[in-house]
Amino acid sequence: MTGLCDARSAPNEFVEINGRRLAYRSVGEGRPILLCVRFRGNMDSWDPAFLDGLAAEGFRAIVFDYSGLGLSSGVPTYDPSEMVRDPLDLIEALQLKEVVIAGWSLGGLVAQIVVASKPGQVTHAVLIGCGPPGPLVKTAEQLFYDTAGIEVYGLEEEEILFFEPKSARSRAAAQASVARIASRTEARSRPVPIAFARAKLGSGPRNPSFPADHVLEALKTTDLPILHIGGDHDIIFPVENWYALNGQLPTVQLLTYPSAGHGPQHEHPEASAAHIAAFVRSTRSAI
Structure with missing residues (x-):
C-alpha cells in the first residue's frame, strides 16, 4: 500500500517477517525513502512537515518502529549491528526498489x-544528526546524557536535545x-519504555561513540x-567529526545549518526535504 494521505493521517500498517511484526507508515508516492528513527524514537517522532515535504518532492516516505518497540513486536535492542535487520527486512517485505536509506541520530548509525x-540494497544514504564511526575530534556534551534520560520531554528538553537554545529563531522552530x-x-x-532507554543511554560521552572500523572503511x-x-x-x-574526515570520504556531502542542533530536519523541514531531493536527483552510484 502506498501512502496517499499526509503524515498526520497515514494509517499504521504491519508486515510479518522473520518471526516478528513490524509497524510502519507510508506518506506519498514515488521513490522510497526508508527512515530509521532516533534514540527513544518511534513513528511519531518525525515532524509531519518533514515527511510531507519529502512526499511533495516525489518520495514515498516510510517510517517504522524498531523490533520490540512502539507498535512492533520482537526483541528490542539498541545495538545498531542488530537493528539493521529491521530496515533490510522492510525492504524485502515491501519489495522496495531504488531505495534511499535514511537515518536520524542512532538511526543514522543503522x-x-x-x-x-548491504550496499546493493540501496541507491543513496541520507544521514541526519549522526556521527561517523571511529575516533572523534569532538565528543558529545554531558548535557545530552543529563537530558536524554528524563522520562517525559517538555519544550525545554526538546530545545536542548534537538534545537539551539541560544537562538530565538531555533526556539521558535522547536515550539512549532x-x-x-x-x-x-x-x-x-x-x-519507548524509559527503563529500556536509560539502560542503553550510558552516563557520559564516549570516544569513539560508534566503534565500527568496518563501517569507516566502507565509507572510505x-x-x-x-x-x-x-x-x-x-x-x-x-558535526565537526565529519569535517575532520575531509579528503577521506569520497562520496559524502555535508550540509550544515547555522544556529541549529541535533534535529535540523525539524527546524528546517521543507528545506531539508528539498535538499534531499536535489541530492538524490543529482547523484548516482555504480550499482
Whole structure:
C-alpha cells in the first residue's frame, strides 16, 4: 500500500517477517525513502512537515518502529549491528526498489551499517544528526546524557536535545515542530519504555561513540552517494567529526545549518526535504 494521505493521517500498517511484526507508515508516492528513527524514537517522532515535504518532492516516505518497540513486536535492542535487520527486512517485505536509506541520530548509525553491509540494497544514504564511526575530534556534551534520560520531554528538553537554545529563531522552530508532532492525536505509536532507554543511554560521552572500523572503511571506499545533514551545534554528534574526515570520504556531502542542533530536519523541514531531493536527483552510484 502506498501512502496517499499526509503524515498526520497515514494509517499504521504491519508486515510479518522473520518471526516478528513490524509497524510502519507510508506518506506519498514515488521513490522510497526508508527512515530509521532516533534514540527513544518511534513513528511519531518525525515532524509531519518533514515527511510531507519529502512526499511533495516525489518520495514515498516510510517510517517504522524498531523490533520490540512502539507498535512492533520482537526483541528490542539498541545495538545498531542488530537493528539493521529491521530496515533490510522492510525492504524485502515491501519489495522496495531504488531505495534511499535514511537515518536520524542512532538511526543514522543503522543506515551506515546498511551502506557497509548491504550496499546493493540501496541507491543513496541520507544521514541526519549522526556521527561517523571511529575516533572523534569532538565528543558529545554531558548535557545530552543529563537530558536524554528524563522520562517525559517538555519544550525545554526538546530545545536542548534537538534545537539551539541560544537562538530565538531555533526556539521558535522547536515550539512549532513540537506542536506539529503533537497534532496527530489518533493511532499513535507507543513510547519507548524509559527503563529500556536509560539502560542503553550510558552516563557520559564516549570516544569513539560508534566503534565500527568496518563501517569507516566502507565509507572510505564506497561509491554510494551519501548526504549528511547537521546543525552547527549538535550536542550528541558534533558535526565537526565529519569535517575532520575531509579528503577521506569520497562520496559524502555535508550540509550544515547555522544556529541549529541535533534535529535540523525539524527546524528546517521543507528545506531539508528539498535538499534531499536535489541530492538524490543529482547523484548516482555504480550499482
